[in-house]
Amino acid sequence: MRSAIALILLMSASVAVLGPASAQRAPTTGSASAAATPPAATPAPAPSAIPGPSAAVTPPKCTNPNALGVSRTVEIDTAGGPGFGGEHFKQHDFLRNKEVVLTFDDGPWPTTTAVLKALADECVRATFFPIGKHATYYPEILKAMHEAGHTIGSHTWSHKNLESIKDPAEAKAEIEKGISAVSMSAGVPIAPFFRFPALRHPPALVTYVGERNLGIFSTDMDSFDFKMRKPEQVVNAVMTKLKKFGKGIVLMHDFQTATSQAVPDLLAQLKAEGYKIVHMRARDPVKPLAEYDEMVKKEQKLPTVSTRPTSSVIRTVE
Numbered sequence: 001m002r003s004a005i006a007l008i009l010l011m012s013a014s015v016a017v018l019g020p021a022s023a024q025r026a027p028t029t030g031s032a033s034a035a036a037t038p039p040a041a042t043p044a045p046a047p048s049a050i051p052g053p054s055a056a057v058t059p060p061k062c063t064n065p066n067a068l069g070v071s072r073t074v075e076i077d078t079a080g081g082p083g084f085g086g087e088h089f090k091q092h093d094f095l096r097n098k099e100v101v102l103t104f105d106d107g108p109w110p111t112t113t114a115v116l117k118a119l120a121d122e123c124v125r126a127t128f129f130p131i132g133k134h135a136t137y138y139p140e141i142l143k144a145m146h147e148a149g150h151t152i153g154s155h156t157w158s159h160k161n162l163e164s165i166k167d168p169a170e171a172k173a174e175i176e177k178g179i180s181a182v183s184m185s186a187g188v189p190i191a192p193f194f195r196f197p198a199l200r201h202p203p204a205l206v207t208y209v210g211e212r213n214l215g216i217f218s219t220d221m222d223s224f225d226f227k228m229r230k231p232e233q234v235v236n237a238v239m240t241k242l243k244k245f246g247k248g249i250v251l252m253h254d255f256q257t258a259t260s261q262a263v264p265d266l267l268a269q270l271k272a273e274g275y276k277i278v279h280m281r282a283r284d285p286v287k288p289l290a291e292y293d294e295m296v297k298k299e300q301k302l303p304t305v306s307t308r309p310t311s312s313v314i315r316t317v318e
């Protein structure tokens with residue numbers, strides 16, 4: 001009898017030891033097992049080994065005395081997954097009248113360079129939500145974005161509408177590979193700021209993102225700039241909506257040519273109309289998960305140890 005109790009105790013002890021480790025090796029792969037696994041039992045994820053300074057950098061000194069500039073910087077604690085942007089989330093409206101947060105999605109892309117220049121000329125800082133794949137194509141642009149003092153979040157690996165993905169593991173990988181790819185390409189930890197593609201927010205993934213302590217950023221006003229071909233249309237769309245709402249988080253796309261050309265005029269009009277720029281930054285960076293770092297490295301085909309930008313490896317000589 002006593003030995004039977006001892007055996008039971010021994011067995012339960014080994015289950016307790018093996019539980020988290022085996023769970024870590026076998027991530028959730030189906031909806032049935034996802035429903036059966038209580039979220040609290042999820043083991044602490046293995047952090048990735050991305051080196052680098054804190055996500056916050058000292059932005060370059062502003063040399064333009066008439067610049068629009070940044071009037072206020074807010075630090076956001078994303079623990080528990082708070083949502084921002086009145087189109088979907090009402091609980092954290094932190095902007096005062098005439099205050100504007102500029103956000104840009106879907107880069108980095110060659111068009112992003114013009115956006116960065118326009119923002120630098122007016123000493124304005126913004127928040128970018130890059131796509132993981134694009135980050136692997138243009139790491140230099142992402143590094144420039146970081147060095148200019150902008151906040152970098154993430155926007156999934158390949159911009160799939162997460163509502164249309166049936167496999168929870170695949171949807172989770174879209175989010176996590178995005179974080180891994182943007183972090184690796186930037187070479188520094190990024191902000192735990194996440195924007196769902198097409199602003200589609202499947203409830204199960206809103207829960208996952210909350211458990212991962214990522215802030216969810218919708219928008220107060222969508223510029224719909226992806227439908228526009230002329231920069232003046234983008235400026236008009238943003239200014240018209242700002243006039244209506246008085247303030248807000250503005251969603252644009254640095255990936256769009258018209259938007260990249262519109263930013264200088266947009267900043268000039270914001271200044272002329274007395275709007276003030278608020279810069280968001282994160283209290284803590286997001287820790288990418290090692291298993292998704294590995295997946296991203298594999299996707300990049302035959303990686304080498306070189307991290308030199310293409311521009312320093314290849315140059316036009318004739």
Ligand SMILES: [Zn+2]
Pocket residue numbers: 105106155159197198
């Ligand atoms: Zn997008």
